[in-house]
Amino acid sequence: GDSVTQMEGPVTLSEEAFLTINCTYTATGYPSLFWYVQYPGEGLQLLLKATKADDKGSDKGFEATYRKETTSFHLEKGSVQVSDSAVYFCALSDLNTGFQKLVFGTGTRLLVSP
Amino acid sequence: EAGVAQSPRYKIIEKRQSVAFWCNPISGHATLYWYQQILGQGPKLLIQFQNNGVVDDSQLPKDRFSAERLKGVDSTLKIQPAKLEDSAVYLCASSLGWGAANTEAFFGQGTRLTVV
Numbered sequence: 001g002d003s004v005t006q007m008e009g010p011v012t013l014s015e016e017a018f019l020t021i022n023c024t025y026t027a028t029g030y031p032s033l034f035w036y037v038q039y040p041g042e043g044l045q046l047l048l049k050a051t052k053a054d055d056k057g058s059d060k061g062f063e064a065t066y067r068k069e070t071t072s073f074h075l076e077k078g079s080v081q082v083s084d085s086a087v088y089f090c091a092l093s094d095l096n097t098g099f100q101k102l103v104f105g106t107g108t109r110l111l112v113s114p
Numbered sequence: 115e116a117g118v119a120q121s122p123r124y125k126i127i128e129k130r131q132s133v134a135f136w137c138n139p140i141s142g143h144a145t146l147y148w149y150q151q152i153l154g155q156g157p158k159l160l161i162q163f164q165n166n167g168v169v170d171d172s173q174l175p176k177d178r179f180s181a182e183r184l185k186g187v188d189s190t191l192k193i194q195p196a197k198l199e200d201s202a203v204y205l206c207a208s209s210l211g212w213g214a215a216n217t218e219a220f221f222g223q224g225t226r227l228t229v230v
Contacts, residue, residue, distance in 0.1 A: 004156075006156075034218075036221075041223075042223060043118075043205060043221040043222050043223040043224050044157070044205065044207075044221040045221065046218045046219075046220075049218065089156055089157070093219075100145055100209060100211060100217070100219075101159075101162070101170065102147065102159070102207075102209075102219050103159070104149075104156040104157045104158075105156050106154075106155055106156040107154075107155070107156050
């Protein structure tokens with residue numbers, strides 16, 4: 001079945017450091033890929049998405065490129081801020097069964113210190 | 115646009131008691147999801163509705179969990195009887211649905227359940 005694998009956390013960085021959170025996926029179809037973010041005490045919210053190979057999703061300085069050849073969708077940011085501290089979830093959406101099926105990774109906690 | 119509404123935000127119950135959660139999705143969204151998020155883990159899909167029909171409940175513990183979506187709008191998730199391992203955040207989400215793999219799922223704030 002479909003699955004998403006993320007790097008273990010927590011990831012601890014100083015402000016203005018470069019961020020990479022790795023994500024790889026397994027899917028039977030041709031999925032869309034997402035990064036969701038969860039701030040403390042809040043629900044999940046979409047950060048960015050990509051729907052086909054070589055697409056780059058971006059928002060708030062974060063970006064991720066859909067790499068079909070390596071089945072990856074790594075999240076990057078050039079300079080993190082304290083306010084970026086949150087849990088980040090990689091997810092895929094597959095229409096293989098005819099219905100949108102949304103599958104999440106286990107999440108990666110990011111801690112940014114001043 | 116109003117978001118996904120869930121209630122209650124928090125619930126503490128004793129094991130073997132029953133509990134129900136309510137979700138009101140975004141207007142016009144055909145697909146509704148219930149996820150269970152145990153502390154430190156990613157969301158796990160419990161049940162997925164397309165309008166008022168169930169399209170995936172393969173991971174729903176049907177001996178104790180049940181869910182319905184009345185008239186294809188609001189939904190309730192019930193646990194009876196609850197076990198200690200049911201302690202988790204229960205997330206409701208909705209999306210446009212059918213044939214739209216690239217559309218965003220919108221999440222509510224979740225209900226944090228503690229079973230003691």
